[in-house]
Amino acid sequence: MDRRASAVTAAIAEVRSIVAGGTVTREMLERIKSVAIGLAAQADLFPAEHFPIPVGKSTALFRLSEDLDRHFALYASASLPGTAPPPHNHTTWAVYSGVIGDERNLHFERIDDGGTPGSGRLRKTSDVALRRGNAIALMPEDFHTIEATGSAPALHLAFYGTSLEHLPKRIGFEGPEGGAYGVYGAKPEVAAPRVPARELKAMLRDGGELALLDVREEGVFSRSHLLFAVPLALSRLELSLAALVPRRSARIVLVDDGDGLADRAAALMNPAGYRNLAVLTGGVPAWKEAGFELFSGVNVPSKAFGEFIEHKAGTPNLSAAELKAKVDAGEKLVILDSRPIEEYRNMSIPGGIDCPGAELVRSVHDVAPSPDTLVVVNCAGRTRSIIGAQSLINAGIPNPVVALRNGTMGWHLAGLKIERGAGRLPPPPSPQGLAKARAAAERVAARAGVRVIDRTALARFEAERERRSLYLLDVRSPEEFLARHPKGARSAPGGQLVQATDTYVGTRNARLVLLDDDGVRALMTASWLLQMGWDEVYAMPDALSALELERGPAPREVLATRAVPAQTIEPKGLQALLAGGETLLLDFATSLQYRDGHIMGAWWAIRSRLAAGLPKLPAHKEIVTTSPDGALAALAAQDLAGLTAAPVRVLAGGTGAWRAAGLPLVPGTDRMADRAEDVWYRPYDRVQDTEAAMKEYLSWEVDLVRQIERDGDARFRILV
Secondary structure (H helix, E strand, C coil): CHHHHHHHHHHHHHHHHHHCCCCCCHHHHHHHHHHHHHHHCCHHHCCHHHCCCCCCCCEEEEEEECCCCCEEEEEEEEECECCCCCCECCCCCEEEEEEECCEEEEEEEECCCCCCCCEEEEEEEEEEEECCCCEEEECCCCEEEEEECCCCCEEEEEEEEECHHHCCCCEEEEECCEEEEEECCCCCCCECCEECHHHHHHHCCCCCCEEEEECCCHHHHCCCECCCCEECCHHHHHHHHHHHCCCCCCCEEEECCCCCHHHHHHHHHHHHCCCCEEEECCHHHHHHHCCCCCECCCCHHHHHHHHHHHHHHCCCEECHHHHHHHHHCCCCEEEEECCCHHHHHHCECCCCEECCHHHHHHHHHHHCCCCCCEEEEECCCCHHHHHHHHHHHHCCCCCCEEEECCHHHHHHHCCCCCECCCCCCCCCCCHHHHHHHHHHHHHHHHHHCCEECCHHHHHHHHHCCCCCCEEEEECCCHHHHHHCEECCCEECCHHHHHHCHHHHCCCECCEEEEECCCCHHHHHHHHHHHHHCCCCEEEECCHHHHCCEECCCCCCCCCCCCCCCCEEECHHHHHHHHHCCCEEEEECCCHHHHHHCECCCCEECCHHHHHHHHHHCCCCCEEEEECCCCHHHHHHHHHHHCCCCCCEEEECCHHHHHHHCCCCCECCCCCECCCCCCCCCCHHHCCCCHHHHHHHHHHHHHHHHHHHHHHCCCCCCCCC
16 A cells, blocks of 8 residues: 555655646647656556455445645546447546556547537547557547456556546447437546455555554444554544544544445545545454454543553452452551543542543652552543552552452442542642652663664654654643643643543554653653553653743644535524524434533534535525534534535534533434434443443443454564
């Protein structure tokens, strides 16, 4: 894939230079033919299994490259013998070059004066055998037809001045002598190249960069997916892709259920510069059919790693009942909850202190200064309890340390009281405590082989961004990040980065640089990522003093599209509009957000399913879209413009602006236009059978060790 993408990029650049700044001439097309022949001559870049013709079809068209403005489009076109389109023109220049097999190409000129609409005459001007080593060129007014003539499918490359999907004035005649003609529409089913399951399996083991992106909704993804697939729902692709996969020339494989969802994603990504991409042939069902392992749940590599660590390191733990007995007996202990503050406030163990994973080593010397104090680390389930406890053990603190077996879910299942709304935090580290933490983190980093870099090394990495993916991750707390952070960094609190790596990093085998101000969090987090199999992890402990800083949230890069932005409406205007009863309000929040609170009368919808769902919704004269901040609603409005004749507007600022205007929200799930499978529901997100879901989840986590052994692709290791 990498070699093909590089060759295609070079060919497009050469073609672009040939036609730059002028009207295309036949002489220019002759030069483009040479480029096309040279590209097609590299036949090993275009294996037939990457360009299969679907069962029941006679042709297939695959997009290799296309500019955002629809110019300089390159396709691979496959056809079965005996398949020929009617004589047609293109209304743009075209160059074809043979790759596999023989194809007969007939050229025609139109010889009537065009005076009779819908009818005309053609005369054949040439008959050319298209095969590897030659090419044909067509001006916008030329007509041709092409047919595979061998005994096997043929494949050719096709360069166009404008993409095939945007040539509305093409015409096709009924026969080689002309006759009646009509609009010759483009194929709507343009696909991305394919990659078979066995080849993808080899890619996962070849050590190269790979972004394996599953574009199904997260709830669907959570039922069955490849181990190292990163969930990136088509519904939210434009909002998340640039941060998740920053290098646009990285090798990308898209995964779906073999239902065309991945091709829709590729159609958005390719014009935006993501051209080194393919789709898993047959999707998840084909992966299973090939005999490869499938996983349920989310953040599976991280959670499997936690189970691996407990299994290999023998991380000590105690049950909820044992902890409760110690608390009741007044034993000297401290409970550290290793989750982000939002999760901690939602449900915690009475007396527990919120201390997210990367903060544990940094804070423990002040929270538990006496070496005879038992330190108990908990999370909601298992992973962060295990990793947090083992972090303290690896750091060599003198205290006894245990993980709370099964976390707050285990506590709840034991019939013990859960606390809600707690806000206990550790004190800021003292100079003495921080010095101990830094010394401990440096010892762990030395054992793990963590490499520390300075601004010179970082500058070299940044200069290599076009060849190697680079992630600058600030592993401090979100609050510290907002106050100030290195320019270009993303907030990735260290504990969460280990717990949910695929939330922050979409490219396997990329370079990760962890940024910090005192080094403890960067060094400890890097030690874990190295053990997870991320070989190119670097720590920059003094990043805040060495680099240019900025404030506030990291800017969100929204993938550029061709769509025209929709008009907006203010909250008060929407309120008046809804009172009229003829406006359809569509809410694109997550189903959990919608359940917690939405504008009365709104219908919840999944963006990627609008084409199928819109006809089922109530009659309306106008549509307004909303989402929490309005960003996803704006993209959905652009989609709707192509699906309905009704005017479409976006609620300015989204539901957040509605709330800020003092307007009411209502909870519930009474107007759901689709199944609530857009996100994964944690056991405690369920409204019924919660305890059964908790038990099932905890058993699932424990079983991951055996499942990753069967899969064979994880490169987990442990500190000796």
